[in-house]
Amino acid sequence: SYELTQPLSVSVDLGQTARIACGGNSIGSKNVHWYQQRPGQAPVVVIYRDNNRPSGIPERFSGSNSGNTAALTIIGAQAGDEADYYCQVWDSSTAVFGGGTKLTVL
Amino acid sequence: QVQLQESGPGLVKPSQTLSLTCSVSGGSISSGSYYWNWIRQPAGKGLEWIGRIYTSGSTNYNPSLKSRVTISLDASKNQFSLRLNSVTAADTAVYYCASNRPGVNFDYWGQGTLVTVSS
Numbered sequence: 001s002y003e004l005t006q007p008l009s010v011s012v013d014l015g016q017t018a019r020i021a022c023g024g025n026s027i028g029s030k031n032v033h034w035y036q037q038r039p040g041q042a043p044v045v046v047i048y049r050d051n052n053r054p055s056g057i058p059e060r061f062s063g064s065n066s067g068n069t070a071a072l073t074i075i076g077a078q079a080g081d082e083a084d085y086y087c088q089v090w091d092s093s094t095a096v097f098g099g100g101t102k103l104t105v106l
Numbered sequence: 107q108v109q110l111q112e113s114g115p116g117l118v119k120p121s122q123t124l125s126l127t128c129s130v131s132g133g134s135i136s137s138g139s140y141y142w143n144w145i146r147q148p149a150g151k152g153l154e155w156i157g158r159i160y161t162s163g164s165t166n167y168n169p170s171l172k173s174r175v176t177i178s179l180d181a182s183k184n185q186f187s188l189r190l191n192s193v194t195a196a197d198t199a200v201y202y203c204a205s206n207r208p209g210v211n212f213d214y215w216g217q218g219t220l221v222t223v224s225s
Contacts, residue, residue: 001169001170022224031210033210033212035153035211035212037153042202042215042216042217042218043153043212043215044215045201045211045212048210048211049210049211061157062175063112075159075171078133086152088151088153090209090214093166093214094166094168094169095145095155095158096155097142097153097154097155098152099152100152100153
């Protein structure tokens, strides 16, 4: 079965750039979606299809996907961006989530 | 704006069947090209996709749960349901229902409901 690998945690200084990686075999050939989950809340999509932002998501969120690694980048991280982030793909009619990354804004 | 709401028992005994329902409002469950999904999350852990049902009634399940899962759809009630049998403590989690268009991200989510498996 397909697997996605994320770092358990990423720290970033307030106002700096955070990058969260999501590794998977030839993930560049798949569409990657990214979700933000705050404690006690349902996930919310912040990037869909590799690099598209839904309406209402700040421009500081962006995504990339190539080869075996996809990434979510947050330029100018804010305190409110502190949350868990999950990457997700579809593989053979099955949804696969990465293990999640806890983003800490220092 | 589509809204989803999970409902069902919050406590299930080991070896019994977990049953949850997701009520859909703001749109018809049988119109358009939509998948209706169940996703769960044990406390302090990541998201696990359980399975989905299409508006046509076709289903796909997580291979790791396939032998124990049934997802069904009731268009007359605008609801879809999850049944997970032979539960153990490992099935204790917050269960979410969510929707998605084919091949795209999960767009609408329920608030989640905690199900505890314990005697």
